[in-house]
Amino acid sequence: MIVGRVIGSLISTRKSNNLVGSKFAIVEPLNVMHSGTNERVVAVDIIGAGIGEMVLVATGSAARIGCGQESAPIDAAIVGIVDDENDLQ
Amino acid sequence: MIVGRVIGSLISTRKSNNLVGSKFAIVEPLNVMHSGTNERVVAVDIIGAGIGEMVLVATGSAARIGCGQESAPIDAAIVGIVDDENDLQ
Amino acid sequence: MIVGRVIGSLISTRKSNNLVGSKFAIVEPLNVMHSGTNERVVAVDIIGAGIGEMVLVATGSAARIGCGQESAPIDAAIVGIVDDENDLQ
Amino acid sequence: MIVGRVIGSLISTRKSNNLVGSKFAIVEPLNVMHSGTNERVVAVDIIGAGIGEMVLVATGSAARIGCGQESAPIDAAIVGIVDDENDLQ
Amino acid sequence: MIVGRVIGSLISTRKSNNLVGSKFAIVEPLNVMHSGTNERVVAVDIIGAGIGEMVLVATGSAARIGCGQESAPIDAAIVGIVDDENDLQ
Numbered sequence: 001m002i003v004g005r006v007i008g009s010l011i012s013t014r015k016s017n018n019l020v021g022s023k024f025a026i027v028e029p030l031n032v033m034h035s036g037t038n039e040r041v042v043a044v045d046i047i048g049a050g051i052g053e054m055v056l057v058a059t060g061s062a063a064r065i066g067c068g069q070e071s072a073p074i075d076a077a078i079v080g081i082v083d084d085e086n087d088l089q
Numbered sequence: 090m091i092v093g094r095v096i097g098s099l100i101s102t103r104k105s106n107n108l109v110g111s112k113f114a115i116v117e118p119l120n121v122m123h124s125g126t127n128e129r130v131v132a133v134d135i136i137g138a139g140i141g142e143m144v145l146v147a148t149g150s151a152a153r154i155g156c157g158q159e160s161a162p163i164d165a166a167i168v169g170i171v172d173d174e175n176d177l178q
Numbered sequence: 179m180i181v182g183r184v185i186g187s188l189i190s191t192r193k194s195n196n197l198v199g200s201k202f203a204i205v206e207p208l209n210v211m212h213s214g215t216n217e218r219v220v221a222v223d224i225i226g227a228g229i230g231e232m233v234l235v236a237t238g239s240a241a242r243i244g245c246g247q248e249s250a251p252i253d254a255a256i257v258g259i260v261d262d263e264n265d266l267q
Numbered sequence: 268m269i270v271g272r273v274i275g276s277l278i279s280t281r282k283s284n285n286l287v288g289s290k291f292a293i294v295e296p297l298n299v300m301h302s303g304t305n306e307r308v309v310a311v312d313i314i315g316a317g318i319g320e321m322v323l324v325a326t327g328s329a330a331r332i333g334c335g336q337e338s339a340p341i342d343a344a345i346v347g348i349v350d351d352e353n354d355l356q
Numbered sequence: 357m358i359v360g361r362v363i364g365s366l367i368s369t370r371k372s373n374n375l376v377g378s379k380f381a382i383v384e385p386l387n388v389m390h391s392g393t394n395e396r397v398v399a400v401d402i403i404g405a406g407i408g409e410m411v412l413v414a415t416g417s418a419a420r421i422g423c424g425q426e427s428a429p430i431d432a433a434i435v436g437i438v439d440d441e442n443d444l445q
Contacts, residue, residue, distance in 0.1 A: 001291075001309040001342055003277070010092070010176050012145055014136055015169030018155055024090075024145075026177065028123070034295070036304040037125040042090040042145060047281055056279055056291075056309060058340040061150050061328050066285055066340025073147040073155025073168040075090055079340040080282030087277045088293065099181070099265045101234055103225055104258030107244055113179075113234075115266065117212070126214040131179040131234060150239050162236040162244025162257040164179055188359070188443045190412055192403055193436030196422055202357075202412075204444065206390070215392040220357040220412060239417050251414040251422025251435040253357055268380075268398040268431055270366070301384070303393040314370055323368055323380075323398060325429035328417050333374055333429025346429040347371030354366045355382065 002041075002057045003082060004029040006049050010042055018072040025049060025078060027057055032088050043076040044069075054088075056080035091130070091146045092171060093118040095138050099131055107161040114138060114167060116146055121177050132165040133158075145169035180219075180235045181260060182207040184227050188220055196250040203227060203256060205235055210266050221254040222247075234258035269308070269324045270349060271296040273316050277309055285339040292316060292345060294324055299355050310343040311336075323347035358397070358413045359438060360385040362405050366398055374428040381405060381434060383413055388444050399432040400425075412436035 004027040012024065025045045029035035043057050046067050055078045063077035064070055082088075093116040101113065114134045118124035132146050135156050144167045152166035153159055171177075182205040190202065203223045207213035221235045224245050233256045241255035242248055260266075271294040279291065292312045296302035310324045313334050322345045330344035331337055349355075360383040368380065381401045385391035399413045402423050411434045419433035420426055438444075 011172045012169035033307040040122040062340045062342040073151045075151040080279035083278045100261045101258035129211040164240040189439040190436035218389040253418040300396040329431040347368035350367045
């Protein structure tokens with residue numbers, strides 16, 4: 001999983017029917033994880049993370065299947081909130 | 090999901106039978122997402138995005154399964170149109 | 179999907195039984211797609227592309243499932259030939 | 268599979284129900300593997316690796332399915348401990 | 357598929373039960389394929405490649421499913437040996 005910080009959210013009104021009800025968060029990977037360009041991802045949030053929180057993001061089929069949304073076109077999902085970012089230092 | 094802008098379309102006459110009827114859009118990731126080389130992708134468009142629109146692109150198995158085209162060789166699909174690109178700043 | 183040009187082919191006599199009969203093409207991503215290092219891939223060709231043709235390559239599970247070779251260890255497949263490369267400019 | 272070293276662990280109290288009981292390790296890819304930016308990953312540890320141990324990490328659907336946690340949103344898992352790191356020189 | 361050269365092997369005694377019996381090879385992508393950092397991967401060898409041989413490596417779910425080890429945490433597998441490396445020039 002990737003570790004990143006929630007830096008915003010995103011609204012899409014015209015979208016796949018299978019995404020209706022999904023909340024989209026913009027997540028930026030942490031420098032401390034050596035994430036290169038820090039490419040931001042849009043992840044569906046099933047946990048209820050707030051702006052500024054440090055989160056675990058699952059990518060690929062794990063995002064869809066593990067979150068119980070097998071028929072939704074989701075390739076990234078927030079699946080946990082990190083308790084203490086000092087663990088990453 | 091990736092966020093990018095539709096910069097064009099592409100026609101393929103000789104293609105897999107499972108792709109007949111699919112519309113191919115060329116999408117360029119946004120600089121504001123820190124997307125590195127901004128590598129462009131060809132995504133199947135199930136939403137009906139126009140040139141210049143900012144879109145959400147799902148990649149991997151999410152593109153195929155989530156769009157209800159489980160037997161088509163699709164690894165990227167436009168699954169939403171972003172309402173307001175100021176959300177990404 | 180990636181867009182690239184077929185620059186050669188490759189023969190493998192000792193291979194997985196599930197690959198017997200597959201034709202392997204070497205595809206180089208196009209600079210115009212901003213593909214970074216232009217890392218070449220070996221893709222199974224189900225379309226019959228010739229050297230120099232510009233093709234669509236599907237990667238990941240799409241290559242295998244979408245091409246009807248679910249039990250073959252294929253992670254990249256040529257799934258279409260691009261009609262007009264001017265569409266990419 | 269990636270080869271990396273366990274450099275820490277991470278606690279997430281608020282997380283997907285399907286991750287309850289999972290132990291998260293922070294793994295840094297080895298320079299000797301030419302891993303570029305050495306981007307760190309968070310991997311579920313099913314083996315019981317300790318800090319400093321050199322491990323094999325499986326990514327993608329292999330992490331979830333191969334570890335018998337098909338419904339958990341896991342995209343990286345420690346699946347082995349490397350006996351002798353001199354094998355990598 | 358990636359093309360690389362087998363540069364070594366790796367032993368893991370403590371590993372997932374689903375990996376018992378698997379042989380791990382260290383594969384380095386070829387410069388001629390423009391593979392960027394040449395990041396090495398550990399691939400399960402189902403073909404019996406020797407050190408120095410040039411091989412085809414399938415990644416992702418193709419490695420696991422295509423090799424008939426659907427329940428093993430394998431994300432890369434050697435699936436063929438390249439007959440003539442001059443084909444890559």
